[in-house]
Amino acid sequence: MAKTMFEKIWDNHVIHSELGKPSIIYIDLQLVHEVTSPQAFEGLRISGRKVRRPDLTFATMDHNVPTKDRFNITDPISKQQIDTLSKNCADFGVTLFDLDSIDQGVVHVMGPELGLTHPGKTIVCGDSHTSTHGAFGALAFGIGTSEVEHVLATQCLQQAKPKTLEVRINGKLKPGVTAKDLILGVIAKYGTDFATGYVIEYTGDAIRSLSMEERMTVCNMSIEAGARAGLIAPDQTTFDYLRGREYVPQGEAFEQAVAAWKQLTTDEGAVYDRVVDFDADSLIPQVTWGTSPGMGTDVTSRVPNPADFSTENERKAAEKAIEYMGLTPGTLMTDVTIDYVFIGSCTNGRIEDLRAAAAVAQGYKVSPNVTAIVVPGSGRVKIQAEKEGLDKIFIEAGFEWRDAGCSMCLAMNPDVLKPGQRCASTSNRNFEGRQGRDGRTHLVSPAMAVAAAIEGRFTDVRDWKFKVKQEA
Ligand SMILES: CC(C)[C@H](C(=O)O)[C@@H](O)C(=O)O
Numbered sequence: 001m002a003k004t005m006f007e008k009i010w011d012n013h014v015i016h017s018e019l020g021k022p023s024i025i026y027i028d029l030q031l032v033h034e035v036t037s038p039q040a041f042e043g044l045r046i047s048g049r050k051v052r053r054p055d056l057t058f059a060t061m062d063h064n065v066p067t068k069d070r071f072n073i074t075d076p077i078s079k080q081q082i083d084t085l086s087k088n089c090a091d092f093g094v095t096l097f098d099l100d101s102i103d104q105g106v107v108h109v110m111g112p113e114l115g116l117t118h119p120g121k122t123i124v125c126g127d128s129h130t131s132t133h134g135a136f137g138a139l140a141f142g143i144g145t146s147e148v149e150h151v152l153a154t155q156c157l158q159q160a161k162p163k164t165l166e167v168r169i170n171g172k173l174k175p176g177v178t179a180k181d182l183i184l185g186v187i188a189k190y191g192t193d194f195a196t197g198y199v200i201e202y203t204g205d206a207i208r209s210l211s212m213e214e215r216m217t218v219c220n221m222s223i224e225a226g227a228r229a230g231l232i233a234p235d236q237t238t239f240d241y242l243r244g245r246e247y248v249p250q251g252e253a254f255e256q257a258v259a260a261w262k263q264l265t266t267d268e269g270a271v272y273d274r275v276v277d278f279d280a281d282s283l284i285p286q287v288t289w290g291t292s293p294g295m296g297t298d299v300t301s302r303v304p305n306p307a308d309f310s311t312e313n314e315r316k317a318a319e320k321a322i323e324y325m326g327l328t329p330g331t332l333m334t335d336v337t338i339d340y341v342f343i344g345s346c347t348n349g350r351i352e353d354l355r356a357a358a359a360v361a362q363g364y365k366v367s368p369n370v371t372a373i374v375v376p377g378s379g380r381v382k383i384q385a386e387k388e389g390l391d392k393i394f395i396e397a398g399f400e401w402r403d404a405g406c407s408m409c410l411a412m413n414p415d416v417l418k419p420g421q422r423c424a425s426t427s428n429r430n431f432e433g434r435q436g437r438d439g440r441t442h443l444v445s446p447a448m449a450v451a452a453a454i455e456g457r458f459t460d461v462r463d464w465k466f467k468v469k470q471e472a
Pocket residue numbers: 035036063126127128129142410
């Protein structure tokens with residue numbers, strides 16, 4: 001019978017299944033960070049167990065790491081989480097990319113970069129944005145701390161089988177429109193729960209022409225659509241990205257792996273439980289106006305009027321969000337001024353993101369009303385960016401150039417907004433208080449974030465480039 005890619009990966013990993021009950025599946029890789037692992041290791045200690053497969057378990061620290069003066073962690077909870085992870089990895093024989101490692105970084109940047117993420121693998125982490133790894137055609141999803149413990153102890157996991165959802169992206173992204181705009185556009189159109197209970201497979205021409213890093217940006221935010229995971233079928237782009245990376249098979253073994261990975265693609269005639277379409281051709285740069293990733297719109301558009309929403313729930317939610325965000329219905333998004341810009345996170349903290357940001361920043365200055373920081377997703381991203389001179393472009397333009405970590409994506413380290421501050425952020429969540437108590441987050445692409453930093457307000461990066469060219 002014809003199978004979807006999800007079904008192939010699932011069937012390859014089921015150890016035991018009974019009708020009406022969750023299956024037991026084998027996990028090929030577990031990634032670990034300092035926030036969701038302490039109780040899991042403690043559980044192992046209490047029950048006298050070992051980590052069953054330390055060779056399939058890799059850890060790094062990211063959420064609590066200061067991006068300035070990283071070894072000087074003053075917050076006692078952050079310090080405890082970081083120290084506990086170091087001790088746990090040492091005690092249980094787990095490889096840790098520690099604060100002094102070039103591979104330290106946001107867990108979902110580090111894994112693919114090292115070649116730990118392969119097509120066809122099952123990958124888990126105590127973190128919702130594990131969906132990022134699905135860009136390689138891996139079945140990757142976030143799990144809770146008790147499940148982290150279960151996988152550490154057994155390398156298996158109980159899982160109910162999700163349904164399949166094809167998100168078909170037709171056409172081609174226009175210049176100035178990025179993978180971030182694409183996923184924001186999909187979520188704005190279909191909502192933050194349209195994929196609940198499903199694993200998404202992104203298909204279509206627009207997806208095929210994305211780079212690996214752009215695909216990761218798309219899959220990263222699958223969770224913001226409610227999905228269990230997001231998948232993109234591996235192709236030559238995937239194989240070229242993986243070839244030669246540290247944890248990827250080398251030489252003849254790589255060619256054999258590629259031959260196997262090619263078999264994962266959804267079969268002709270396989271049926272998804274649901275299919276939705278999205279037109280990339282007509283998409284323009286996006287910016288969120290509210291407090292959920294689905295509350296987004298075209299940058300050329302206006303803050304919506306709650307009265308225009310069709311249901312009472314939507315009206316109430318929009319009203320509340322607009323109030324929290326300190327906005328007025330009907331205001332042009334391009335009239336909204338900002339105080340802060342954050343470029344980074346597991347959504348947009350990779351080298352291509354920094355290149356795209358630097359390309360807009362080059363030769364310009366951050367508005368005097370704006371504080372802007374650039375935070376590489378990992379130590380390796382930082383070094384690569386410095387090799388290319390991107391750090392100099394940012395610093396000359398008035399951005400702060402920081403060390404790797406989750407940073408201002410969420411308020412668990414010194415990078416936080418002050419109450420009332422408004423931020424153009426390349427991260428993935430704009431919930432109330434996400435970047436600091438009473439902080440206001442607008443999600444955008446790296447290029448849009450830089451253009452906003454320079455203008456001091458949101459601006460359509462497509463015109464902005466045009467305008468700048470004329471002025472030059
Ligand atoms: C802290 C962690 C558990 C959390 C997650 O699961 O995603 C964080 O990474 C986030 O982005 O909100």
